[in-house]
Amino acid sequence: MEITELADLLIKGTGETLYMTLVSTFIAYVIGLPIGIILNITDKEGICPNKAVNIVLGVIVNIIRSIPFIILLVAIIPVTRFIVGTSIGSTATIVPLTAAAGPFVARMVESSIKEVDPGVIEAAQSAGASPIQIIFKVLIPEAKPSLIVGSTIAVTTILGYSTMAGFVGGGGLGSIAINYGYYRYQTDIMMVTVVLLVVVVQLFQEIGMRITRKTDKRIN
Amino acid sequence: MPLVKINDLSKTFHTANGDVHALKNIDLSIEQGDIFGIIGLSGAGKSTLVRCINFLEIPTEGTVYFEGKDLKSLTHKELLKARQSMGMIFQSFNLLEQRTAIKNVCFPLEIAGVNKKDAEKRARELLKIVELEDREKSYPSQLSGGQKQRVAIARALSTNPKVLLCDEATSALDPNTTRSILALLKEINETMGVTVIIITHEMSVIEQICNKVAVIDKSRIVEVGSVKDIFANPKSDMAKQLIIPQNIVHSLENYSTMRIIFDGLSSYEPVIANLIMECRVPANIMYANTKDVNGVAAGEMIIQIPVDSVDKVSGYFERIGIKYKEEM
Numbered sequence A: 001m002e003i004t005e006l007a008d009l010l011i012k013g014t015g016e017t018l019y020m021t022l023v024s025t026f027i028a029y030v031i032g033l034p035i036g037i038i039l040n041i042t043d044k045e046g047i048c049p050n051k052a053v054n055i056v057l058g059v060i061v062n063i064i065r066s067i068p069f070i071i072l073l074v075a076i077i078p079v080t081r082f083i084v085g086t087s088i089g090s091t092a093t094i095v096p097l098t099a100a101a102g103p104f105v106a107r108m109v110e111s112s113i114k115e116v117d118p119g120v121i122e123a124a125q126s127a128g129a130s131p132i133q134i135i136f137k138v139l140i141p142e143a144k145p146s147l148i149v150g151s152t153i154a155v156t157t158i159l160g161y162s163t164m165a166g167f168v169g170g171g172g173l174g175s176i177a178i179n180y181g182y183y184r185y186q187t188d189i190m191m192v193t194v195v196l197l198v199v200v201v202q203l204f205q206e207i208g209m210r211i212t213r214k215t216d217k218r219i220n
Numbered sequence B: 001m002p003l004v005k006i007n008d009l010s011k012t013f014h015t016a017n018g019d020v021h022a023l024k025n026i027d028l029s030i031e032q033g034d035i036f037g038i039i040g041l042s043g044a045g046k047s048t049l050v051r052c053i054n055f056l057e058i059p060t061e062g063t064v065y066f067e068g069k070d071l072k073s074l075t076h077k078e079l080l081k082a083r084q085s086m087g088m089i090f091q092s093f094n095l096l097e098q099r100t101a102i103k104n105v106c107f108p109l110e111i112a113g114v115n116k117k118d119a120e121k122r123a124r125e126l127l128k129i130v131e132l133e134d135r136e137k138s139y140p141s142q143l144s145g146g147q148k149q150r151v152a153i154a155r156a157l158s159t160n161p162k163v164l165l166c167d168e169a170t171s172a173l174d175p176n177t178t179r180s181i182l183a184l185l186k187e188i189n190e191t192m193g194v195t196v197i198i199i200t201h202e203m204s205v206i207e208q209i210c211n212k213v214a215v216i217d218k219s220r221i222v223e224v225g226s227v228k229d230i231f232a233n234p235k236s237d238m239a240k241q242l243i244i245p246q247n248i249v250h251s252l253e254n255y256s257t258m259r260i261i262f263d264g265l266s267s268y269e270p271v272i273a274n275l276i277m278e279c280r281v282p283a284n285i286m287y288a289n290t291k292d293v294n295g296v297a298a299g300e301m302i303i304q305i306p307v308d309s310v311d312k313v314s315g316y317f318e319r320i321g322i323k324y325k326e327e328m
Ligand SMILES: Nc1ncnc2c1ncn2[C@@H]1O[C@H](COP(=O)(O)OP(=O)(O)OP(=O)(O)O)[C@@H](O)[C@H]1O
Pocket: B013, B014, B015, B020, B021, B022, B040, B041, B042, B043, B044, B045, B046, B047, B048, B049, B201
């Protein structure tokens, strides 16, 4: 393979990986953030304890989380076809990625919000804040640094999942590594993709930490 | 009409280890303008009691009236509104860590729906009152404990509350900072007319600023009255334990112990020297905690005198108008 051809392949692969990862992370947060918050506030220590809601949501989240990703990937194909129209390619991969990441994100959000000092919540309640005001003016802003750390972990985990999707035609760097390295024994190409993946992970990690350091007012 | 009135209030927590009766049959009346102290040992139920006043804790039985309104009868919305008339400060300050000092003070105003510009104007006024106008941009992590509590006080006062609830507000502070925070609370009480309710386990806090005090022991109020009266003549065991120093050396044989209370006598009068000269008794000072408040002596002293001179000494104290009690 020509070097320019290879470069094109890798650039396209990196682009697809970033696309799948970022879009899936975004949708996973759209779903996971409210669920995480609801899990937190309906806990018996939370601001709106509600045992029924808490248990039902908790069980759903746990069930999805306990399905191995590779199984979820295959099991969800009919749903993917229904939503996207196809089950291969990077857009199609967003569906299983989001399904796997949503509950994961929900738990991360729940635990970040749990770190907010109960005393601060009590102070807000004593000022007459309603639960909605507490969520938007206390819980989310106070948990923000921890939420950002969580999203860094989420994004890198989802990136890992996206490469696994390469096995079933998911596109991106994962597909390249599998097609060239695994099926055609072109270890050098596989190595390059792995290095690229490492670089991308490192990049996300670094950006996440920088933003956290900038946002967190407890440490400066 | 009392500002806060508590009628036969009880609070029971149901826990895995059985019921905890945190409060039993509490009756209290707190008048507008009072600086009302609630004192008791750890676990007595003090925090639970203040939390019942703003209904952060719902009493199991009994009624809390705030400005004559039964809090139980309010809708959730009305209760949130009522809480805006009750500020609260805490031992651990509980500031929003991700907000600057001024934004912390703005918080209750945001909750009350005040627009940003007016809120910041009001917040600046309050930061000035607590002498932190130059730190408005600081985050809590950049402030000392005393400064954090000042911000918390400014925050609690931002919505012009009728009452300020203080739960061990000075317990995390050193003695000097404690004194300055208490002085600030007193000033706020005097200049803004805010009623202050102070929870503490330290008698010195009560002594410094309260006019009334309730003593709480094992979930019950065992004594309530003016600080002057209770300090001079504690009746309940708990009040005695809190007021009278407990580790006084035991009486010598044939000696009696007397507790004398200074309130209102001139600081310049050498009471003990005169006592010794006039009654010719070998008085032994066991404990003294007196201070000069604007030329007036305040505090107490515990002395030992021979048993047979008790009458003579009592007579002397009565003559010069000093309160005394024979102890032990
Ligand atoms: N949410 C709760 N659930 C169960 N028990 C509780 C709860 N809150 C308080 N208690 C119990 O009620 C009793 C009174 O507690 P409270 O916190 O009011 O005491 P306190 O006088 O404020 O003590 P301290 O000086 O240590 O703060 C204690 O036995 C405590 O364990």
